[in-house]
Amino acid sequence: MGSLIYDSTVIEFDDRLLLHLQIVIVNKLRRRESFAMSWRDAPEIGDGRSTIWLDPSIPLYFKFSGSRTPSINRDWLETLAESAASATGLVVTGEDGRSEVSGRGVGSPPAVQHMMDGALRG
Numbered sequence: 001m002g003s004l005i006y007d008s009t010v011i012e013f014d015d016r017l018l019l020h021l022q023i024v025i026v027n028k029l030r031r032r033e034s035f036a037m038s039w040r041d042a043p044e045i046g047d048g049r050s051t052i053w054l055d056p057s058i059p060l061y062f063k064f065s066g067s068r069t070p071s072i073n074r075d076w077l078e079t080l081a082e083s084a085a086s087a088t089g090l091v092v093t094g095e096d097g098r099s100e101v102s103g104r105g106v107g108s109p110p111a112v113q114h115m116m117d118g119a120l121r122g
Contacts, residue, residue, distance in 0.1 A: 001013065001014060001015070001065055002014070002015045002018040002062065002063055002064040002065050002066075003018075003061075003062075003063040004018060004021065004022075004060070004061075004062055005060070005061040005062075005063065006052055006054070006058065006059075006060050006061075007058050007059065009052065011039070011050075011052075013039075013092070015064045015065055015066050015070055016070040016071075016095075017092070017094075018062060018064060019064070019069065019070050019072065020072070020073070020076055020077055020080055021037075021080065021090075021092065022062045023072070023077060024077065024080045024081050024084050024090060025037070025054060025060070025084075025090070027081070028054070028084055028090075029054065029055075029056045029060070032056050033056075034053065034054060034055040034056065035053075035054055035084055035089045035090060036051050036052070036053055036054070036088070036089030036090065037051065037052055037054055037084075037089055037090040037091075037092065038050065038051040038088070038089060038090070038091050038092065039091075039092035039102070040092075040102050041102060042102040043102070051089075054090075073095055075097075076095045076097065079093065079097040080092075080093070
């Protein structure tokens with residue numbers, strides 16, 4: 001499981017999904033576009049839904065657990081990008097474009113906060 005670290009929030013996603021999210025998010029933020037991103041929470045943290053507002057001014061960090069870059073599915077990427085451009089924002093879905101994927105919010109461990117503080121100063 002990789003992590004998307006946004007402001008002081010850590011959300012875990014499978015590395016393959018995280019790579020696809022990274023591509024979509026970076027493309028939007030590079031154009032200075034803010035948008036919402038929503039996902040279904042993992043059952044361990046309540047099985048609800050979560051949403052964050054992504055803005056270019058807030059630090060964002062992608063941490064992959066594996067050392068190998070997953071393959072990219074262009075159709076999945078296009079589905080996620082279309083979702084990100086919609087009024088509802090980026091809704092995290094599975095590779096089939098229909099099934100929702102759970103994310104696990106794990107808070108903000110001190111080591112991550114220290115790392116983010118260093119990135120802001122650097």
